[in-house]
Amino acid sequence: xxxxSCIWGVSEGxxxxxxxxxxxxxxxxxxxxxxxPVAASDEVNDLPPINNxxxxxxDTLTTVRVGDTEFIDEYGHGAEIAPDRYTVKWVAGDGSAxxxxxxxxxxxxxNDGAGWERTDTPPPTESSEGSEGLSVTSILRIGDAVVRDxxxxxxxxxxxxxxxxxxxxxxxxxxxxxxxxEQTTIKIDLWIGQADGFVHQNNFVVxxxxxxxxxxxxxxxxxxxxxxxxxxxxxxxxxxxxxx
Numbered sequence: 680x681x682x683x684s685c686i687w688g689v690s691e692g693x694x695x696x697x698x699x700x701x702x703x704x705x706x707x708x709x710x711x712x713x714x715x716p717v718a719a720s721d722e723v724n725d726l727p728p729i730n731n732x733x734x735x736x737x738d739t740l741t742t743v744r745v746g747d748t749e750f751i752d753e754y755g756h757g758a759e760i761a762p763d764r765y766t767v768k769w770v771a772g773d774g775s776a777x778x779x780x781x782x783x784x785x786x787x788x789x790n791d792g793a794g795w796e797r798t799d800t801p802p803p804t805e806s807s808e809g810s811e812g813l814s815v816t817s818i819l820r821i822g823d824a825v826v827r828d829x830x831x832x833x834x835x836x837x838x839x840x841x842x843x844x845x846x847x848x849x850x851x852x853x854x855x856x857x858x859x860x861e862q863t864t865i866k867i868d869l870w871i872g873q874a875d876g877f878v879h880q881n882n883f884v885v886x887x888x889x890x891x892x893x894x895x896x897x898x899x900x901x902x903x904x905x906x907x908x909x910x911x912x913x914x915x916x917x918x919x920x921x922x923x
Contacts, residue, residue, distance in 0.1 A: 721820040726834055726869070730876035734760045736911040739767065746899035753778075764919040783923055788922050795923045814842045824870055826879040827910055833871040838865050840885075863887045875912070882906045 737759070741752045750772060756781075757767030765782040779790040787798050821833040840863035862887050870880040884904045891897055912915065 696905055721822075723818050723820045726818060726836075727832070727871060728876055729762065729869075729871060729878060732877055732909075732912045734758065734911075734913055734915075734917040735877075735909045736914070736917060737767075737907050737909045739769075739905065739907045741903065741905045743904075744902040746901075752903070758917050758919060758920055760917060766919045779922075781919065783919065783921055788923070790922070797923065814838065816842075821875075826870045826908065829879050830873045831879050832873055834869045834871065836867040836869070838867070839863065840865060852918075878909060880906070880908045890895075 727869075735758065736756070738754075738756045740754045752772050753769045754772065755767055755769035757765070759765045763782065763784050766780065766781045768777060770777050777790075777792055779788075781788040781796075785799060787800070788795050789798075790796070810813050815838040815913055817837045819835040819837075821835050824831050824833045829848045839861075841861040843865055864887075866884040866886075868880075868882040868884075869878055871877070872879050882904060884902060885904050887900070889897060889900050
């Protein structure tokens with residue numbers, strides 16, 4: 680029997696996709712939060728097999744809770760073509776700003792509203808070298824759910840920032856920030872298609888407790904939640920080209 684301590688069911692390709700979403704939600708938003716998993720009656724040893732797709736579109740929504748206040752931080756949509764084409768456009772929750780991102784192989788284009796910029800150094804992503812799976816504290820089977828009219832099964836994975844960084848050991852995060860992020864609690868929800876094995880939806884929740892900033896300001900307990908819903912799997916009309 681496979682050990683529940685490693686997510687063997689998630690392929691390297693899917694881990695890479697999730698890692699990009701998680702890293703952007705945490706580093707770009709610079710928000711963190713504390714949550715403790717609730718005891719579940721259906722804890723499992725492993726996730727079911729997850730299938731890779733050639734292409735897909737997706738919608739994404741990031742919400743933030745600071746203390747008792749919750750708000751939409753950003754929302755957007757995008758597409759990806761395996762193995763290395765990815766595009767997304769985010770809009771600030773209040774509509775005041777937009778950010779666009781395109782990756783084609785090792786070339787990345789970004790646009791914060793001032794025009795496109797190109798870099799030949801892709802953003803930091805995780806490496807599978809020396810890692811066979813993400814060490815987790817628990818894997819829970821939540822139950823059946825319908826996502827965009829597709830029957831799925833909802834699973835929930837709990838881990839910590841420290842364990843995530845041990846798995847994604849090449850994420851280029853400054854030492855002070857990394858030390859802080861290692862203390863976070865991470866909850867990953869996956870909605871896996873019952874017929875096709877695709878991940879139709881995922882939700883990353885990163886939590887950190889109250890802390891004192893360098894200037895003495897008290898930062899309330901904060902939670903960042905990034906929900907991504909996938910659709911139009913293997914659609915031949917999906918195209919991702921360089922913007923400049």
